[in-house]
Amino acid sequence: MNDESSRELRHRERMQRKKAVVDQAIARADVDRGVLLVLTGNGKGKSSSAFGMLARALGHGMQVGVVQFIKGSYSTGEEAFFRRFPEVSYHVMGEGFTWETQDRERDVQAAQAAWAQARALLRDERVSLVVLDELNIALKYGYIALEEVLEALQQRPAMQHAVVTGRGAPAALIEIADTVTEMQVVKHAFKAGVRAQKGVEL
Amino acid sequence: MNDESSRELRHRERMQRKKAVVDQAIARADVDRGVLLVLTGNGKGKSSSAFGMLARALGHGMQVGVVQFIKGSYSTGEEAFFRRFPEVSYHVMGEGFTWETQDRERDVQAAQAAWAQARALLRDERVSLVVLDELNIALKYGYIALEEVLEALQQRPAMQHAVVTGRGAPAALIEIADTVTEMQVVKHAFKAGVRAQKGVEL
Structure with missing residues (x-):
């Protein structure tokens, strides 16, 4: 041979x-059922991964919902893109990053309003995938009660998928999740002086 | 007070x-310039993150390209979705996972054909973002020469972004990349008996 x-x-x-x-x-x-995914850690890819799943779901003709917590003072590529589709229910919290506003009371009100949108999506059987982008940050600052979030996620429709993103996912959220990825930074262009780029971060 | x-x-x-x-x-x-991103590790979110960036880029009206290595014997949500857009040049390697075919010679030919598509995208200034999905797997099996890939990535247009996904990224690729995320599994629904779900994995 x-x-x-x-x-x-x-x-x-x-x-x-x-x-x-x-x-x-x-x-x-x-088993076929709705899964709860948590994407956490400091590395790049948490939100973009959630938006990739949104694209997958749209490819299957599903109805989907997005709530962006914390971010929202600037328009991003994903927002411009996904708002085009009638199958997408898209909500952005009205204020920017929390260190931009520096006003806790205003941040709490904005987070609560965004959470009300999220709750409505998490009760709607027609919605197959709900993305709660940067919810972990709102939880970290105590803008939304963790117990309320855990309850709403656990009581969502059996076939609905939910994706929660953001650094520092609380242990109790990781506990109830089905799939959890920790995204670790090996290196980041930002540290080398490259600003956020359209199509990558924006 | x-x-x-x-x-x-x-x-x-x-x-x-x-x-x-x-x-x-x-x-x-x-600094504004094209960045090279590598998304590696065993955790869920590598390919979906690349597809999220694709959505962002489309939100900015950019032309984009995708080559899916290794995967491709089943149609996925992302493929069904992104093929709708004329701004997307979408190529899928003809064969399935390598352990499905069990035929090295056929896999090498399919990988080389996919790589030829990738090279063309990496030379095209009009393409703002190139996704090379699961290229790391094709490199791992030696279906494509690493030196050729490194050279093509380094010689791509200055403003073009490139995203390489897949487990086990080679050290030399990590070396030349701008942003690298290692996606670590904290837990995965698959281990709990839940099969791949539409809108999440498919």
Whole structure:
């Protein structure tokens, strides 16, 4: 047997073993239900990942909802884009980042108003995916009560998916979530002097 | 001074300090250029994050390109969705996961054909964002030469953004990247018996 064909053979054997493992795992996972995802950590990709899932859901003809907490004083590419679609219910909290306003009372009111929108989406069976972007930040500052959020998430429709993003997800939220990813910074262009770029961060 | 107003004051002071730090960092970051992002690690969110950036870029009216390596034997929500837009050049490698085909020679040919599409996008100044989804897997199996990929990424147009996803990003790719996120699994619904869900994974 020459080198090339023995390489092919080893490859086939390795892939057969891998396929067996993957097939077994897939056979074990046979439940369909709405999942709660939490995307946290300091790395880039939390919000953009939530918006990628929104695109996937739209590809399947689903109705979706978005509430952006904290962010919102500048218009972003995702907002401009997703507002085009009638299947998307899009809500942005009226104020900017909390260190821009420096006014706790105003921030609390804005967060509560955004949370009221979120609650309505989390009760609506027609909505297949709800994105709660940067909700973790509003929780961290105590603008919204954690217990209320946990309850609303747990009582949402059985087939509805929910995605919560933001640094510093509370332990109790991680506890009730189905899928949790911690996004870690390996490096970031911003540190090298590159400002936020359209199509990447904006 | 009562408790409430002293709380407000502390909040304002903390936020003023934070704003000073953030403003300073923003002032230091004044470069505009195309960035190379690598999204790696075992956690959920790598590909969806790349697709979220695609949505952002479309929100800014940019032309974008996608090449999906390895995946592609089943149609996904993102593909159904993004193929709707004339601003998106979408290419999917013809074969499924490598452990499905079990045929190295066929996989190499499919990967090379996909890479040819990627190279063309990476030379096209009109394309503002190029997503190379699961390219790291094709590199890991040696289907495409790493040196060729590094060279094409480094020689791309100065204002073009590129996003490479997939587990196990090679060290040399991380080295030349501007922004790198490692997505770590904290937990995953799949392990609890929930299969891949439309709008989330599919």
